Structure formats: structure tokens, C-alpha cells
Amino acid sequence: ASQLWRDRWGRESHASSMATATSIMRVQQLLLAQFDAIAGRHGLTFARYEALVLLTFSRDERLSMSRIGERLMVHPTSATNIVQRLVAQGFVERVPNPADRRGAFAVITDAGRAAMEAVTRDLEAADFGLAMLDAEQHEVMFGLLREVRVGAGDFDG
Amino acid sequence: ASQLWRDRWGRESHASSMATATSIMRVQQLLLAQFDAIAGRHGLTFARYEALVLLTFSRDERLSMSRIGERLMVHPTSATNIVQRLVAQGFVERVPNPADRRGAFAVITDAGRAAMEAVTRDLEAADFGLAMLDAEQHEVMFGLLREVRVGAGDFDG
Numbered sequence: 001a002s003q004l005w006r007d008r009w010g011r012e013s014h015a016s017s018m019a020t021a022t023s024i025m026r027v028q029q030l031l032l033a034q035f036d037a038i039a040g041r042h043g044l045t046f047a048r049y050e051a052l053v054l055l056t057f058s059r060d061e062r063l064s065m066s067r068i069g070e071r072l073m074v075h076p077t078s079a080t081n082i083v084q085r086l087v088a089q090g091f092v093e094r095v096p097n098p099a100d101r102r103g104a105f106a107v108i109t110d111a112g113r114a115a116m117e118a119v120t121r122d123l124e125a126a127d128f129g130l131a132m133l134d135a136e137q138h139e140v141m142f143g144l145l146r147e148v149r150v151g152a153g154d155f156d157g
Numbered sequence: 158a159s160q161l162w163r164d165r166w167g168r169e170s171h172a173s174s175m176a177t178a179t180s181i182m183r184v185q186q187l188l189l190a191q192f193d194a195i196a197g198r199h200g201l202t203f204a205r206y207e208a209l210v211l212l213t214f215s216r217d218e219r220l221s222m223s224r225i226g227e228r229l230m231v232h233p234t235s236a237t238n239i240v241q242r243l244v245a246q247g248f249v250e251r252v253p254n255p256a257d258r259r260g261a262f263a264v265i266t267d268a269g270r271a272a273m274e275a276v277t278r279d280l281e282a283a284d285f286g287l288a289m290l291d292a293e294q295h296e297v298m299f300g301l302l303r304e305v306r307v308g309a310g311d312f313d314g
Contacts, residue, residue: 014280014281014284014285016292016295016296016299017284017285017286017287017288017290017295018280018281018285019295019299020285020287020290020295020298020299020302021188021192021285021286021287023298023299023302023303023306024181024184024185024188024302025185025188025189026230026302026306026311027181027302027305027306027309028181028182028185029230030305030306030309030311031178031181031182031305031309032182033230034309035178073183073186073190123171123175124171124175127171127174128171128174128175128177128178129174129178129305129309130174130177130178130305131174131308132304132305132307132308132309133174133177133301133304133305135173137301137304138173138174138176138177139173140297140301141177141180141298141301141302142173142176142177142180144290144294144297144298144301145177145180145181145183145184145298146180147289147290147294148184148187148286148287148289148290149180149183149184149187150289151288151289152184152187152188152191152286152289154183154187
């Protein structure tokens with residue numbers, strides 16, 4: 001696709017940015033497909049697994065619904081759907097938020113923690129789909145991705 | 158998140174693969190949010206824009222529905238939804254597939270080509286959200302992403 005793009009719009013026209021952006025999108029698709037398959041072995045999707053990881057690492061292992069959407073960077077409706085599915089599976093419980101009578105906290109359960117840990121073990125066994133990169137390549141790639149995140153304001157505020 | 162992960166599971170446990178994978182996912186989210194906003198100025202989403210790009214670069218500017226889903230790496234249902242929206246907007250026409258009476262081709266219209274080119278100009282003006290990387294960094298990043306794609310079998314068959 002990058003070659004076609006260059007032929008059509010010329011080398012000058014941000015072809016290298018386009019090629020990098022396309023590759024990031026593609027690699028994300030490839031990794032997500034693998035991660036979804038791994039999470040699926042334990043009755044989860046990668047999105048629901050991410051929510052469980054987020055809850056595990058939160059103070060008191062609980063988060064408000066709005067904070068979950070924010071942290072996962074998904075639409076509030078998607079955050080609600082994800083938590084509803086996790087509640088139906090017994091991996092998360094909803095408890096009232098004393099500070100906000102209309103809001104609720106999501107709290108991870110023991111079963112949720114066990115499922116999360118099982119997926120983590122399988123992701124580690126698969127080396128997160130990135131076994132083809134050595135330690136130095138990881139460091140370089142992580143540094144470059146970090147520059148993009150800094151440039152996009154991901155670490156502000 | 159990477160720091161927390163390391164504290165919890167130890168440095169040995171694929172922490173660098175996890176950090177790289179998390180960063181790829183995050184950068185994809187940041188880019189997609191920007192690309193969706195740019196496509197939105199022209200009544201499109203980035204997914205619909207990608208479908209228009211795909212049709213533009215296809216022989217005869219037409220593709221079967223199943224091929225669109227394959228190439229965009231989305232579920233056939235999503236491919237159908239994307240094309241239906243584009244048809245409703247007058248950016249794509251459906252024409253019968255002479256080789257498959259139950260199938261159909263999607264063909265880009267002049268309006269579709271104009272919308273696609275307008276989004277492309279704006280994406281180029283935004284340097285695909287990657288203006289923070291210089292030419293050498295693009296080359297290194299593209300090369301590393303290519304290794305991941307090769308390792309994941311993206312260029313097979």
C-alpha cells in the first residue's frame with residue numbers, strides 16, 4: 001500500500017509518515033487478533049481483560065465507571081458494556097459510590113482476578129506476540145513509540 | 158502501566174514485550190482518534206476512508222464485499238456496514254458481480270473519490286499525526302514494525 005501511495009502522491013508527500021501510520025495500524029490489528037484469541041480461551045475479550053488489569057492495579061481494586069472509560073480510552077457506552085459483561089460473568093461486582101449517588105464503582109472479584117491472571121500467563125507464554133524482536137529492538141521501538149505519545153500529549157495533565 | 162507490571166510480575170517476565178505491545182495499542186488509539194476527527198470533517202470515519210482508499214487502488218476501482226472485509230481485516234458484517242454507509246452517502250455504488258449472482262461489487266463514485274482526496278490532503282497536512290519523528294526515526298520504526306508483520310505472517314500467501 002505504501003508503494004502505491006508513493007506512486008500516486010509522490011515521495012515528497014508525507015509518504016514515510018503514511019507508511020509508519022499504516023504499519024502501526026496493521027501491527028495493532030495483528031496483535032489484537034492474537035490477544036483476543038488468547039483472552040477467548042478464558043471466556044474474555046482483550047478489551048474485557050484490559051478492564052480487569054486496570055481494576056487490579058487501581059487503589060482498592062475499584063474504579064468509577066467514568067474513570068474506566070477514560071483510562072481505557074473508550075466511549076462511556078463501551079465502558080458500560082464491558083463492565084456489564086464482566087458483571088454477568090461474575091468477574092466484576094458493582095458497588096455504590098458513596099461520593100456520587102448516581103454513580104457506581106466496579107470492583108474485581110476473586111474469579112475475575114483468576115481469569116485475568118490466566119490470560120496474563122498465556123500472553124506471557126506467547127511473549128505478547130512480539131518474540132521476533134530482541135531486547136535492543138524492543139528498547140528502540142518503545143522509545144520511538146514514547147516520542148509519538150509525548151508529541152501527541154499522552155503524558156500531559 | 159509498564160512500571161506497575163514490572164513491580165508485580167518481575168523484570169524477567171516478558172516485561173519489555175508487554176511494554177512494547179501496550180505502547181503500540183496506545184499509539185494506535187491516539188492516531189485513530191486524530192484520523193477519525195480529520196475524516197469527520199468530510200463526513201467520514203477513518204474506517205470508511207480506508208475502504209475508499211482500498212477501492213481507489215483496486216483494479217477497475219471495484220472490489221467484492223468479501224475482498225473488502227479481507228483487505229480491511231474486519232468482520233464481514235463490519236465490511237457490509239461500512240459499504241452500506243458509503244452507498245447511503247453516494248460515495249460508493251453497488252453493482253452486480255457477473256461471476257457470482259449472490260455477490261456484489263462495490264465501486265467508488267466521483268463524489269467518493271473527491272471525499273477520499275479531501276481527507277488525504279488533511280491527513281498529509283497533519284503529517285499523519287507523526288510530525289514528531291524525523292526521517293531516520295520513521296525508517297527505524299517502519300523497519301521494526303515490518304519485522305513484527307513478517308514474524309506474524311502478514312506477508313505470507
